[in-house]
Structures are given as structure tokens and as C-alpha cells.
Amino acid sequence: MTQVDVLAIAAHPDDIELICGGTLIGAHALGRATGILDLAAGELASRGTPELRAKEAAKAAKVMGVAVRENLGFPDGGIQNTPETRAKVAVVIRRLQPKIVITHSLHGRHPDHPIVAQLVRDACFVAGLKKVEPRVPPHRPLKVLHALSFREDNLKPTFVVDISEAFEKKLEAIACYESQFVETVQAGEVYPNGEPLHELIRHHAAHYGSLIRCRYGEPFYTTETMRVEDVTSLEVSTF
Numbered sequence: 001m002t003q004v005d006v007l008a009i010a011a012h013p014d015d016i017e018l019i020c021g022g023t024l025i026g027a028h029a030l031g032r033a034t035g036i037l038d039l040a041a042g043e044l045a046s047r048g049t050p051e052l053r054a055k056e057a058a059k060a061a062k063v064m065g066v067a068v069r070e071n072l073g074f075p076d077g078g079i080q081n082t083p084e085t086r087a088k089v090a091v092v093i094r095r096l097q098p099k100i101v102i103t104h105s106l107h108g109r110h111p112d113h114p115i116v117a118q119l120v121r122d123a124c125f126v127a128g129l130k131k132v133e134p135r136v137p138p139h140r141p142l143k144v145l146h147a148l149s150f151r152e153d154n155l156k157p158t159f160v161v162d163i164s165e166a167f168e169k170k171l172e173a174i175a176c177y178e179s180q181f182v183e184t185v186q187a188g189e190v191y192p193n194g195e196p197l198h199e200l201i202r203h204h205a206a207h208y209g210s211l212i213r214c215r216y217g218e219p220f221y222t223t224e225t226m227r228v229e230d231v232t233s234l235e236v237s238t239f
Contacts, residue, residue: 002068004035007098007141009089009120011079011112012042013057013071014177018188019147020102021064021170022163022205023218028065029166035068036061037092039116040076048179060176063169068096079112081119087133089123094136101141105221107153109189117146148219150189150204157219158226160212167205167216171198212236 006027008016016024016036024034038057041050048056054071061069072088079085093101103120104113121144126132128140148157163170174181175198186192190200208217213236228234 001095002035003033003097004067005032005098006034006100006102007037007093007096008035008102009037009039009116010104011039011110011116012045012076012188013038013053014042014060014174014180015104015113015188016102017060017064017170017173017177018190018201019104019149020218020220021060021173022166022216023102023147023161023220024066025064025166025169025173026161026163034064034066035096035098036066036070037089038069038071039074039079039089039119040112041071041073042076044076045180052179053177056177056179060173063173063176077112079115079119081115081122085119086123086126089119090127091133091136093124093127093141094133094139097139099142100145101143102145102147102220105146105148105151105153105155105189107151107155113189120144143222143224146221146223148221149208150191155221157208157211158222160208160217160219162209162212162214162216163205163218164209164215167202170205171201174198174201 010016042053043050104117106117108114124141128138130138184197205216208219209215
């Protein structure tokens, strides 16, 4: 049975590549098992088809080195946070037993994104309740991380992951979605400025990287305060 260290859960195929693809690639390079759970097939997308998007998602998964990628087939544009959807997501979490779960920002332009963010938080809690779907042993992840990539809300990142070594492969994974992104100037939470999409992504990643004094980064938010035991081990210069 496949188990993963890090499980990224998002609304649509291509969301994960955009918001935290570099982090998954970096985790894989460190020897961590990674997985992706897409909740909808993207049937409302203006471009492509769900069948083509599924093939592109599988190709991108290989580029990123993820051990497993699944899709629950929830309705695109109509994902809801209900006891039924929480239980379905919880079963996958129990089966894959991740320590870390990554999902959307609690804010977002697409209506599915913030709903999925809260759905995932709730599902992670439900996954630890024995009487919910008792046929699968309970498992509750240690942490839920909200990816803030491309969001400029009032939340400051709790931390930024250095994806400098993984960035070009992140772009390669995004480029697998030819039906969605060829000759486009925006995507998901990425607002346009007239430049090609890959350049927009590069600018954003460089901005996040500058926050931790590296070339490229991906930002994350946690609702809980992070712990430090040795203040002399803190990185990133104040000046």
C-alpha cells in the first residue's frame, strides 16, 4: 500500500503544479514520498477536456516524481464542504497517511479554492475520528499548510520554501498542461500583466525567494505558531 510523507490536495488538476509544485519536487529530491489528490476533473474549463487534462496531470506527476496521484471526481465549480465530501477526502488521507498536507490559501479568486482549503482542514480532523468511515484505520496529519503563491491578501507567509533548485522542473511540470497554458497570460490565481505565463510565475517565485534571500521560493501559511528551540539557528538576515 502506497504511503506518502507529503500530500497536496487541490481543487483542479494543474492547481498543485502552480501553487506548490516546487515544494513537492524539492521534497522528492530529499527522499520524501509525495502525492497529489485532485478533487475535480476540471470539466468547466474553457480549454481542453477532462480526459486530456487527466493525461496532462499524469505526465506532470511523473515530472515532479510524485508516488501517487488520484482524482475524486467532485463537481468542478460546485465543490462543497459537507460530511460526505469530508469523509471521502478523509478516507484518502487515512490510506496514504501523510505527515504534511498542503492545500489552497484560505482566500482565492476561484470559488472552489477557499472552499477546498477549509474542506481539507476539516477532512484532516475527521480523518482522526474512529467512527467516521471505520473501515479504514484513523490517521490525522501533523500539519496543514496553506499555499499562498500568487495571493496578495493580508496574510503574511509563515515561512517560504527555497525552490531555487526545483524551479525549472516546476515550469516543466506546468508546461505539461498544453491544453490549459499554451500562449496564455494568466492561470488560476495568477493575474495577467501582459507577459507569458511562465514569466509571470518566474517573477512571483523570485519575489517570494527574495523574502528569504534566495533566487526562487514558494510561500506558505499555518494557522498555528511555529516553534523554535535555538534562536541562533534562525536563518535570513534582518539587514
